Amino acid sequence: MDVKLGTGPRTDHASPATVSRRLRLITVVATFGGLLFGYDTGVINGALPYMTDDLGLTPFTEGMVTSSLLLGAALGAVVGGRLSDARGRRRSILTLAVLFFVGALAATLAPNTEVMVVARFVLGLAVGGASVTVPVYLAEISPAERRGALVTRNELMIVTGQLTAFTCNAVIARVGDESGGVWRWMLVVATLPAVALWFGVLVMPESPRWLASKSRFNEALDVLKQVRTRQRAEAELKEVAALAVKDAEQQLGGWADIKATPWIRRLMFVGFGIAIVQQVTGVNTIMYYGTQILTDAGFTSDSALTANIANGVISVLATFAGIWLLGRVPRRPMLMTGQLGTIAALVLIGVFSLILPTGDARAYLVLAMTVTFLAFQQGAISPVTWLMLSEIFPMRMRAFGMGMAAVVLWLTNFAIGLAFPSLVDGVGVSNTFFLFAVLGVLAIAFVKLCVPETKGRSLETLEAELRTRFS
Template sequence: MNTQKSFLMKVILISTFGGLLFGYDTGVINGALPYMSEELGLNPFTEGLVASILLFGAAIGAVFGGRLSDYNGRRKNILYLAVLFFIATLGCTLAPNVTIMTISRFLLGLAVGGASVTVPTYLAEMSPAESRGRMVTQNELMIVSGQLLAFVFNAILGNMMGDHPHVWRYMLVIAALPALFLFFGMLKMPESPRWLVSKKKNDDALGVLRKIREEDRAKSELNEIKTAFSEEKETKKATFKDMLAVPWIRRIAFIGIGIAVVQQITGVNSIMYYGTEILKDAGFKTEAALIGNIANGVISVLATFVGIWLLGKVGRRPMLITGLAGTTASLLLIGIFSLTLEGTTALPYIVLALTVTFLAFQQGAISPVTWLMLSEIFPLRLRGVGMGTTVLCLWVVNGLIGLMFPVLLATVGLSTTFFVFVVLGLGAITFVKKYLPETKGLTLEQLEHYFRTSGSQGNQEAVNKMAK
């Protein structure tokens, strides 16, 4: 491996610890909630609030994370987020009541939302076009790895210390360690060359590109970035209003928001946040549900590896449509079996098998494509506000599902709750088939050119021509 590739791998490893924190902090609540509910006296609504307030915080964090990464730089923004992760983790761990827990989870959400925008953007801007899909989805791999770690630690602590009243605090505090690693690691990382060009620091940008590209490639890529940026100078600093005013930008925003909503309405995070509760509702005891939930984490990691491999072979559209078909079918079967086999000893095992199948499609196809496309469809001057706006929508939908899921589970039951997600899944498939363009094989600058010139007419032939 040459020096440039070696350094690029280091950039990926360290920056994606933001994704690991994202995964751990969203997944740990899955196992901590049953124990936390007892000590803090939570009901179905306050359970939903504690789980989902992080997501509403993430919505706000995504908006400001995009803007701050445009202003301060991607690297510096990740450093600030690492500090916030650490402080908010300690707040959650030491929370004496629901109020402090809610505030700390909200602050943790700000960090998660900021990371969900800044880390994929940083990776997309550091990666060469031919391996951008693989690089950006490394962050998705770290997210699901963080969730798996959370499930494993939850199961170990729950089974070893289940009688200890503060066991959930030990589950939460573990996230402080990767926050420290992210902070000290990012101190040695370079800034994004595309952001440096946007601040007229062309020499610095070339210096960074030389660390991660061969000499000739570094110079030609710098010229390509400068050309793309000079074309955008006609447009004033991007705002949300600009996204609505310019037709080709409005189309990108519509597609971006659509992709974000599609990923969430599959109901994936009802399983990632409440997997233990779902398995308990199906018939497992708490300790067994914690262990069973590890299967959800393992399949998520394995499926993401497959997804990363597929992104180099298959287009974004067919991956997304296949993934949605698989998740919708899995949810339909969960609903049917929950209705017909209620109270049987087989039901919890069938539900576990189907949640594993669901996650194989979700993490192997839908999630990798979602984060990759959100990081690549917006032009440079709009990337911060564009990612911020679309990920805001993603987190709001995520938060609403997180808030309402335990209430639905308590009122209408497991089967009806999943039938609702089946209907939403059918709507998601329709959206993707009708509106989503194929973006595989294009540089970020070629994508921008496509949307500027032929994107408003939906001319997919232009995309195919550039990709060849």
């Protein structure tokens, strides 16, 4: 199939400065999905203690309220991936903005545990869809040399959303003086960025690679001219179009390919492994239960809410560092270094919780280790995870493949979030964190043996390399 670059609507010549500004604007708008992802996963950290009293939660229903979002995210990831491949990245993000708004409002107004669990599940659908669609959209619209930096802006917005949630929780708790229903104000804040995301996406272009996968080459060229210089846009479209034709001939795009194509099947296994590696550090136990961990270590409830802001601050700073590192070091060593750092922090949290009595010394040492843990997690593991998952799958099934990997990620997250309160109650904080440390060692072995390097290639070159490697 020939691609006629000279037909269709014309786009004015764009200077490099104009191209850069457009890319930054598109990235900011798209990553509001990441901001909502972070806020809705982080807000439960401070809201849960107040919600427990108002709704009469037990340890099991606490786990259900927390993890229902994660179960929804698992479904949202696979459904969102399929819809994104079928209907386009832009339209999918618009739908997600509506789900974020409806879910946040329903959770705010929830009269009982059952409604809260359903509302959190709806939020989970949006979080799961955003976890797939936003990184794929950014990966497909970014030039190869800037892909790492732009895709990981979404991770930056996730941790910014979590920091915003921690800060809002602390401020609202102090202003509300722990009055009944204070948690509702914590939850309703999430409706504001949902509205901003919906209006922002209305003026965003569609992914050029998705357009090419649907043989809409002229439209793909028009979008590329908005975010590339004209000469580069035309050259890039030729490469994208050639691969789109090849994928169409091989009918790559869904479940049948996983069953029938060995290299796709092996690649899915790698994607599943990367997803599990990110979760078995236990990161979300600190994100969801951080306030309770610090309270158990010796902080008062108000002090724990305030101290927990340190976790959010270090997550944001570490993500900035991670974005800088991704442009300079390979992905695999960065992922393994992050694992080593989190293992050390987990072991020390367990040791301090085991040998030190409850009090200031234990409280501040545990806080120092949670901060250290998050520095390695958010500075290395999480950025590399979401970036690699957005890179490794073929163009025609990129969102579907990432969606399937995200299902595994969210189901692992769900299992850990649901089990954590019972684990702490049954075997104690120390043994729980020692267990996560052991899983971290196994994760390093998997990365060393199975995960490919993806840095420095265009998505089309990378697809050809992975096709050869796993065939």
